[in-house]
Amino acid sequence: MTDxxxxxxxxxxxxxxxxxxxxxIGLGTMGGGMARHLLAAGYEVVxxxxxxxxxxxxxxHGGSAASSAADVGARADIVILSLPSVRALQxxxxxxxxxxxxxxxxxxxxxxxxxxxxxxxxxxxxxRHGVVLLDCPISGTGAQMAAGDAVFxxxxxxxxxxxxxxxxxxxxRGVFDLGAFGNGTRLKLVxxxxxTVHNASAAEALALAGAGGIEPGxxxxxxxxxxxxxxxxxxxxxxxxxxxxxxxxxxxxLYMKDVGIITAFAAAAGCSVPVFDxxxxxxxxxxxxxxxxxxxxxxYEVVSRPSPQ
Amino acid sequence: xxxxxxxxxxSGGPPDSEPCxxxxxVGLGTMGGAMARHLLDAGYRVxxxxxxxxxxxxxxxxxxxxxxxxxxxxNVADVTILSLPSTDAFExVVYGERGLxxxxxxxxxxxxETSTLPLDLKRSAREVLAGAGMEMLDCPISGTGEQMVMGDAVFxxxxxxxxxxxxxxxxxxxxxxxxxxxxFGNGTKLKLVxxxxxTIHNASAAEALVLAQSGGIDPSxxxxxxxxxxxxxxxxxxxxxxxxxxxxxxxxxxxxxxxxxxxxxxxxxAESGCSVEVFDxxxxxxxxxxxxxWGEVDPASVHAVVxxxxxx
Numbered sequence: 001m002t003d004x005x006x007x008x009x010x011x012x013x014x015x016x017x018x019x020x021x022x023x024x025i026g027l028g029t030m031g032g033g034m035a036r037h038l039l040a041a042g043y044e045v046v047x048x049x050x051x052x053x054x055x056x057x058x059x060x061h062g063g064s065a066a067s068s069a070a071d072v073g074a075r076a077d078i079v080i081l082s083l084p085s086v087r088a089l090q091x092x093x094x095x096x097x098x099x100x101x102x103x104x105x106x107x108x109x110x111x112x113x114x115x116x117x118x119x120x121x122x123x124x125x126x127x128r129h130g131v132v133l134l135d136c137p138i139s140g141t142g143a144q145m146a147a148g149d150a151v152f153x154x155x156x157x158x159x160x161x162x163x164x165x166x167x168x169x170x171x172x173r174g175v176f177d178l179g180a181f182g183n184g185t186r187l188k189l190v191x192x193x194x195x196t197v198h199n200a201s202a203a204e205a206l207a208l209a210g211a212g213g214i215e216p217g218x219x220x221x222x223x224x225x226x227x228x229x230x231x232x233x234x235x236x237x238x239x240x241x242x243x244x245x246x247x248x249x250x251x252x253x254l255y256m257k258d259v260g261i262i263t264a265f266a267a268a269a270g271c272s273v274p275v276f277d278x279x280x281x282x283x284x285x286x287x288x289x290x291x292x293x294x295x296x297x298x299x300y301e302v303v304s305r306p307s308p309q
Numbered sequence: 310x311x312x313x314x315x316x317x318x319x320s321g322g323p324p325d326s327e328p329c330x331x332x333x334x335v336g337l338g339t340m341g342g343a344m345a346r347h348l349l350d351a352g353y354r355v356x357x358x359x360x361x362x363x364x365x366x367x368x369x370x371x372x373x374x375x376x377x378x379x380x381x382x383x384n385v386a387d388v389t390i391l392s393l394p395s396t397d398a399f400e401x402v403v404y405g406e407r408g409l410x411x412x413x414x415x416x417x418x419x420x421x422e423t424s425t426l427p428l429d430l431k432r433s434a435r436e437v438l439a440g441a442g443m444e445m446l447d448c449p450i451s452g453t454g455e456q457m458v459m460g461d462a463v464f465x466x467x468x469x470x471x472x473x474x475x476x477x478x479x480x481x482x483x484x485x486x487x488x489x490x491x492x493f494g495n496g497t498k499l500k501l502v503x504x505x506x507x508t509i510h511n512a513s514a515a516e517a518l519v520l521a522q523s524g525g526i527d528p529s530x531x532x533x534x535x536x537x538x539x540x541x542x543x544x545x546x547x548x549x550x551x552x553x554x555x556x557x558x559x560x561x562x563x564x565x566x567x568x569x570x571x572x573x574x575x576x577x578x579a580e581s582g583c584s585v586e587v588f589d590x591x592x593x594x595x596x597x598x599x600x601x602x603w604g605e606v607d608p609a610s611v612h613a614v615v616x617x618x619x620x621x
Binding site: 139140141144151153173174176178179180183186187189190191192193194195197198200201202204205207208209211212213214218219221222223225226227228229230231232233235265266269270271272273274275276277278279281282303 | 451452453456463465485486488490491492495498499501502503504505506507509510512513514516517519520521523524525526530531533534535537538539540541542543544545547577578581582583584585586587588589590591593594615618619
């Protein structure tokens with residue numbers, strides 16, 4: 001069962017009675033969102049971000065800012081990593097300086113979407129210092145994370161997954177234990193395969209409705225209620241109807257990196273994915289058309305241009 | 310609540326104090342039969358007919374009055390719902406010797422056409438029926454047979470606004486929501502758009518589950534995690550379980566019939582000057598499923614095609 005004891009202003013880890021301190025390294029959209037959910041649930045949270053602005057917002061919500069990744073590792077029992085790049089992960093793991101020198105933390109949760117080989121290298125480096133790293137990406141947009149609507153694809157050491165599950169559960173809608181280390185990232189790629197296709201299908205559907213004489217704003221709620229609905233239609237359909245793609249919950253340019261990783265994953269797995277390939281081309285067309293900084297919903301602008309008659 | 314209906318109801322009207330229209334249902338198959346049962350459950354008196362005596366009998370057992378023809382349905386019912394499998398069946402019901410136009414003692418004022426049929430066919434029927442005092446609505450259903458049975462289908466109503474409002478409660482009794490989409494024909498057009506999404510999302514579900522499996526994750530473990538995530542769709546929820554078992558049963562729609570819908574969607578997109586490349590890719594996978602011999606199986610069998618193309 002999830003431990004919900006609140007003792008001396010903090011939540012406790014199952015069994016040992018002392019308050020569980022959760023660390024969050026990387027306090028951007030996702031990490032900052034998790035930190036706020038943890039604080040709201042009564043956890044003591046120690047956080048760090050290289051961006052002083054993000055750290056300041058975190059403190060305003062009641063978090064305790066640490067001076068470095070090593071400092072987080074010295075003060076927290078469980079550390080969540082939410083990082084933008086492989087380089088950032090390598091810096092955080094460190095070489096005796098970062099989490100690898102942790103004096104208190106025994107479990108780290110790698111929640112970013114990064115190549116599995118880099119996550120494995122981090123796992124091995126931390127393992128040598130007695131810290132168990134889990135591969136645990138998030139399926140959900142920044143808006144979903146803020147609303148407590150994201151899910152966690154956990155993978156790695158089963159005892160560690162069981163230990164962090166109650167902590168992750170307060171940050172989102174569900175925690176799935178997917179088995180061996182790396183399976184979380186693999187399933188995240190599969191989920192993003194679907195996200196890519198369903199973003200493109202939402203664009204095609206609203207464009208076709210419009211071309212057929214039905215206002216996209218009238219079509220959308222009827223489509224959402226029907227057999228053709230998807231999470232992406234619900235979330236990005238309104239941006240397409242408004243033709244307004246800011247603020248971006250995922251920028252086209254950044255997302256194209258994910259699209260490239262999914263393509264490589266499918267090729268390595270020997271899996272032909274023609275529907276995804278067609279959707280990926282539309283995302284590339286959006287990038288080429290100048291929508292790099294806009295939300296991926298802007299594929300609608302590429303689709304809604306009538307083809308030459 | 311079940312209710313017996315006798316021929317005296319024709320002249321006697323509903324026994325309730327509230328005015329409650331008699332609803333006719335022509336075509337008592339999966340969709341029409343389920344609508345008839347929902348209406349009976351909601352307390353409506355239902356009169357129906359079907360060329361298949363077994364389908365008719367099931368509705369009679371549920372409490373509907375069964376008559377021999379669409380003519381007789383229109384004589385008894387205030388509102389007549391059509392749920393028909395083909396162009397031929399539709400033309401028979403409208404223009405046939407024992408069709409809607411043949412009666413002389415007609416009570417029906419509104420005809421709700423819920424089938425998915427070519428729009429020009431519906432348009433000409435609407436004109437002819439209007440000449441005989443019946444307002445026809447174009448009102449296809451988005452949802453599988455199973456969804457209709459569960460009361461989870463939605464109606465894409467289009468046509469005369471006052472007629473849509475008049476039948477609103479009747480349709481609400483059969484499904485989850487009724488949308489007024491404006492001018493006659495918009496219902497069918499939006500149904501095609503919904504089916505464009507169904508086609509793509511069926512194919513994307515197949516690709517995703519095969520990709521997970523190729524990556525070493527058991528599809529039965531992957532499915533609930535994908536359904537909970539940002540990549541979910543109604544099709545993943547509904548057809549994903551059929552793909553995980555690789556049995557593609559129960560059949561809620563046959564591939565060979567769905568290919569007809571796909572051809573109509575392609576034609577609609579071409580006429581509208583709208584390029585739909587993701588749909589085209591999904592359509593090809595459905596064609597491959599048909600070519601591989603899955604014609605009479607659920608479209609979830611697209612999964613078998615994607616699986617075979619993957620290096621196992």
